[in-house]
Amino acid sequence: MLQFLSKLAPRSPWIYRINAGSCNGCDVEMATTALIPRYDVERLGCKYCGSPRHADVVLISGPLTLRVRDKVLRVYNEIPHPKVTVAVGVCPVSGGCFRDGYSVGADIDHYIPLDVIVPGCPPRPQAIMEGVLKAVEVWRARLEEGICSHS
Amino acid sequence: MLPFLKIMLRNLILGPSTDPFPFAPAKTHKNFRGCAVFDPEKCILCGICRHVCAAGAIQLRVSEDGSGMQYMLWHNSCVFCGMCAHYCPTGALTMSDNWHLVHTGAEMFSNCISSFIPFGECAQCGAKIQPRTQAIIDKIGERSPERFLLCPKCKRESIVRNVAKVNHLPAEENP
Numbered sequence: 054m055l056q057f058l059s060k061l062a063p064r065s066p067w068i069y070r071i072n073a074g075s076c077n078g079c080d081v082e083m084a085t086t087a088l089i090p091r092y093d094v095e096r097l098g099c100k101y102c103g104s105p106r107h108a109d110v111v112l113i114s115g116p117l118t119l120r121v122r123d124k125v126l127r128v129y130n131e132i133p134h135p136k137v138t139v140a141v142g143v144c145p146v147s148g149g150c151f152r153d154g155y156s157v158g159a160d161i162d163h164y165i166p167l168d169v170i171v172p173g174c175p176p177r178p179q180a181i182m183e184g185v186l187k188a189v190e191v192w193r194a195r196l197e198e199g200i201c202s203h204s
Numbered sequence: 205m206l207p208f209l210k211i212m213l214r215n216l217i218l219g220p221s222t223d224p225f226p227f228a229p230a231k232t233h234k235n236f237r238g239c240a241v242f243d244p245e246k247c248i249l250c251g252i253c254r255h256v257c258a259a260g261a262i263q264l265r266v267s268e269d270g271s272g273m274q275y276m277l278w279h280n281s282c283v284f285c286g287m288c289a290h291y292c293p294t295g296a297l298t299m300s301d302n303w304h305l306v307h308t309g310a311e312m313f314s315n316c317i318s319s320f321i322p323f324g325e326c327a328q329c330g331a332k333i334q335p336r337t338q339a340i341i342d343k344i345g346e347r348s349p350e351r352f353l354l355c356p357k358c359k360r361e362s363i364v365r366n367v368a369k370v371n372h373l374p375a376e377e378n379p
Binding site: 090091092093096097138140143146147148149150152162166167168169170171172173174176177179180182183184186187191 | 221222223225226230239258259260261278279280281282283284285303304305306307308309311312315
């Protein structure tokens with residue numbers, strides 16, 4: 054039964070967004086990807102959900118400022134395994150333009166394992182969709198292996 | 205009367221507005237700024253790209269044996285502003301319209317341009333100078349092509365020799 058469900062599940066990944074102190078550029082692109090019929094990520098079975106407990110794929114944007122760091126980690130730990138993390142934009146990986154800012158500590162990479170990276174400032178909606186598709190592949194592999202990424 | 209008929213007819217003619225992206229190639233505008241492309245044949249190691257890079261994505265390091273410089277551009281830090289391509293005097297850096305940069309976390313640090321650029325040599329004394337590539341010779345080296353290939357010291361001596369010749373001064377035997 055569980056095998057059967059884990060075969061079906063990757064057809065409809067639920068997406069959750071975390072804004073880790075982003076400038077909102079990437080968030081606008083993520084909203085565009087979901088809401089505008091021109092891009093329409095729901096064609097691929099994806100759905101943006103409001104609760105971290107329902108999520109499968111996490112989209113993280115922003116350089117993880119000190120103010121939101123603990124909150125982001127708390128929300129991230131509420132997401133059930135196996136979860137796939139997608140870094141949207143260059144900020145989560147390297148800090149981008151904010152890399153040496155007074156409110157930016159270490160990159161997200163030091164706290165949360167990033168599985169898929171979508172570089173761009175901001176990435177275009179098609180690139181985000183490409184990233185989600187790649188994340189679904191990673192997620193499918195994880196479901197088949199039954200392994201968990203460490204939190 | 206019945207204004208929706210007009211909209212319906214227009215939608216029937218124009219077809220769906222959804223971009224068929226994952227199943228068909230997406231349209232990319234010709235001026236779209238994607239990832240930077242580097243041509244090591246044209247680079248003269250002036251470092252203006254590193255100077256203007258807002259995101260600090262470009263690094264130039266002297267190699268361990270001192271024979272050249274290692275040029276690194278990390279795409280995961282680049283914000284595609286295009287300033288490096290704008291200021292590059294030889295056109296070694298250009299912005300392509302490639303936006304297919306999605307990669308897994310394991311490739312995080314390998315997603316970069318990395319190339320070794322050897323130093324040039326002074327045509328007279330063999331000292332190490334910035335590489336004199338054809339791109340910069342065509343641009344600013346045409347006025348005095350021989351002098352352009354010299355190191356600063358040899359260039360100064362050559363200029364003094366030239367001035368002495370023009371002014372008919374006696375050339376010194378041991379300068």
